[in-house]
Amino acid sequence: xxxxxxxxxxxLLGASFSMAEPRTFTNTEGQTVEAELVAVRDGAAVxxxxxxxxxxxxxxxxxxxxxxxxxxxxxxNKNKLDPMDFKLEIDKNTERIDRKVTKSGGGGGNKxxxxxxxxxQKDEISYSCELESYAQRDISDIAxxxxxxxxxxxxxxxxSETTTEEIEGETNIRLLEAKGSTTFETDTVPCEDSSQTGxxxxxxYKRETVIGLxxxxxxxxxxxxxxxxxxxxxxxxxxxxxxxxxRAEDED
Numbered sequence: 099x100x101x102x103x104x105x106x107x108x109x110l111l112g113a114s115f116s117m118a119e120p121r122t123f124t125n126t127e128g129q130t131v132e133a134e135l136v137a138v139r140d141g142a143a144v145x146x147x148x149x150x151x152x153x154x155x156x157x158x159x160x161x162x163x164x165x166x167x168x169x170x171x172x173x174x175n176k177n178k179l180d181p182m183d184f185k186l187e188i189d190k191n192t193e194r195i196d197r198k199v200t201k202s203g204g205g206g207g208n209k210x211x212x213x214x215x216x217x218x219q220k221d222e223i224s225y226s227c228e229l230e231s232y233a234q235r236d237i238s239d240i241a242x243x244x245x246x247x248x249x250x251x252x253x254x255x256x257x258s259e260t261t262t263e264e265i266e267g268e269t270n271i272r273l274l275e276a277k278g279s280t281t282f283e284t285d286t287v288p289c290e291d292s293s294q295t296g297x298x299x300x301x302x303y304k305r306e307t308v309i310g311l312x313x314x315x316x317x318x319x320x321x322x323x324x325x326x327x328x329x330x331x332x333x334x335x336x337x338x339x340x341x342x343x344x345r346a347e348d349e350d
Contacts, residue, residue: 121135121167123143123145124161124164132148133146133147133148134146138172138176141157142156142157143157143160144182150333178322179237180322181323183231184230184322185229186228186313188225188226188313188327190327193224194220194221196219197218197220198219212298213296214295215295216294217291219291219292220288221289222286223286224287225311228280229279229280229282230278231278231279236276237274239271239317240270240274240317241268241315242268242313243268244284244311244312247262247265247309248307248309249262250263255299262309267284289306291303291306310326311327312324312332312335313326313327
């Protein structure tokens, strides 16, 4: 496979694509590689490999059967938006809303009782996104759907627990001009970090943390781009889902 890929221009990209089913592609020398077809550009097939890297392969280097497959796929999909024509940059914003530290109790008639210390911090988290187009035409009515993942960890006398909340949101881009750019923001998510120690009681706390964002863009119900922040967050989600499935199978 290494020699097969030597004729490819391989690029690492973070986007997920609307693509064909996985297929074994064969070159004119009989060598093979497993990949998914995502686009056709400048007489070349654009393939996504198993490691999520992108390879641009000249059609003439593929077998006749693969060339036919690529051409037929392109006829069906050529009017769809090409994810490689878009770049989505995402920045995370954190705004401190409040922070308090209070102490009470201790001393006085009960010298063995330590003072109670309460700490509280409140933040608001949001994301700013810039969508840039390299396409030659204007794009209207882009639907933006996103999921913000917030992890909530608590501990009290009953024990500790960690859960993940999925906060859904949406917005709309009315017009993205050819070779232009536009910006949009997600809703704000409040996060609290609080704890209590002392008073001869077990420590208690609650921590809320935004751990990631997934953004999906579509036109006419057809998704053409999916990005995450951090960039590897989609891979992490997939790995967690696979671990959950394995645990469920072991329990059965």
